[in-house]
Amino acid sequence: MKISGSYKGGRLTLSFSGELDHHAARDAMKRLSQKLDAYSPRSCVLDLKGLEFMDSSGVALLLRTYKRMNELDGTMCVRNVRPQPMRVLDASGIERLIDITGAV
Amino acid sequence: MKIHNYLKLEFPSRSVNEALARSAAALFVLPLDPTLEEMGDLKTAVSEAVTNCIVHAYTGEVGRILMKCRILDGNVAEISVKDWGCGIEDVAKAREPLYTTGGEERAGMGFSIMESFTDEMRVRSRPGRGTVVVLRKRMGGGSGK
Numbered sequence: 001m002k003i004s005g006s007y008k009g010g011r012l013t014l015s016f017s018g019e020l021d022h023h024a025a026r027d028a029m030k031r032l033s034q035k036l037d038a039y040s041p042r043s044c045v046l047d048l049k050g051l052e053f054m055d056s057s058g059v060a061l062l063l064r065t066y067k068r069m070n071e072l073d074g075t076m077c078v079r080n081v082r083p084q085p086m087r088v089l090d091a092s093g094i095e096r097l098i099d100i101t102g103a104v
Numbered sequence: 105m106k107i108h109n110y111l112k113l114e115f116p117s118r119s120v121n122e123a124l125a126r127s128a129a130a131l132f133v134l135p136l137d138p139t140l141e142e143m144g145d146l147k148t149a150v151s152e153a154v155t156n157c158i159v160h161a162y163t164g165e166v167g168r169i170l171m172k173c174r175i176l177d178g179n180v181a182e183i184s185v186k187d188w189g190c191g192i193e194d195v196a197k198a199r200e201p202l203y204t205t206g207g208e209e210r211a212g213m214g215f216s217i218m219e220s221f222t223d224e225m226r227v228r229s230r231p232g233r234g235t236v237v238v239l240r241k242r243m244g245g246g247s248g249k
Binding site for chain 1: 119120122123126140141144145147148151152155158159208209210211213214216217220221
């Protein structure tokens with residue numbers, strides 16, 4: 001599981017690749033929090049184009065990111081979600097809180 | 105019911121083995137010619153079952169997990185995941201969506217995902233003795249691919 005980030009004009013883009021399960025989630029959340037604390041962005045884009053697998057651990061991670069961005073008075077969205085992670089996100093109902101679009 | 109093939113895999117409840125378990129289950133069902141969605145659903149359900157053992161059954165300790173995969177009549181894959189951990193006091197409560205004892209690292213969705221991503225889920229648990237979750241899913245269904 002890799003996370004790479006880029007920051008421009010108040011927007012932090014974090015690109016995920018690999019597999020996000022319970023094993024990967026703790027380290028991923030730590031790195032994600034470090035980036036959010038370092039930049040305090042107005043908006044955060046999670047690009048999941050390279051994320052090949054995700055289970056409910058990923059839902060918890062997105063929810064925590066959402067709460068953190070709320071604390072920062074910022075917004076977040078999730079982009080380029082592949083079909084398998086999208087099935088999990090659909091089942092979670094998290095789209096009611098977070099702006100999510102699938103891979104084209 | 106005829107058992108067409110089987111696989112037994114035992115491993116310690118270390119989180120690094122979550123990927124091992126779901127990948128082994130996915131490889132095992134490949135001869136059933138599953139669609140990508142069926143394969144993804146099965147991997148997700150297995151990942152949730154094994155994560156439950158690691159997070160809940162063996163909190164703060166390492167125990168053993170036994171995963172048994174079987175291919176049954178009608179292109180049905182059956183995966184059972186067994187632990188000898190703390191067990192579940194109230195299975196009905198644990199199966200409720202969003203219920204979790206795992207804190208904010210967990211979404212409380214494990215059982216609801218296992219249930220909705222398979223055709224059948226059974227849970228047997230005895231407090232202090234352990235838990236077994238049995239998942240069944242028909243593969244290659246209707247796609248004719």
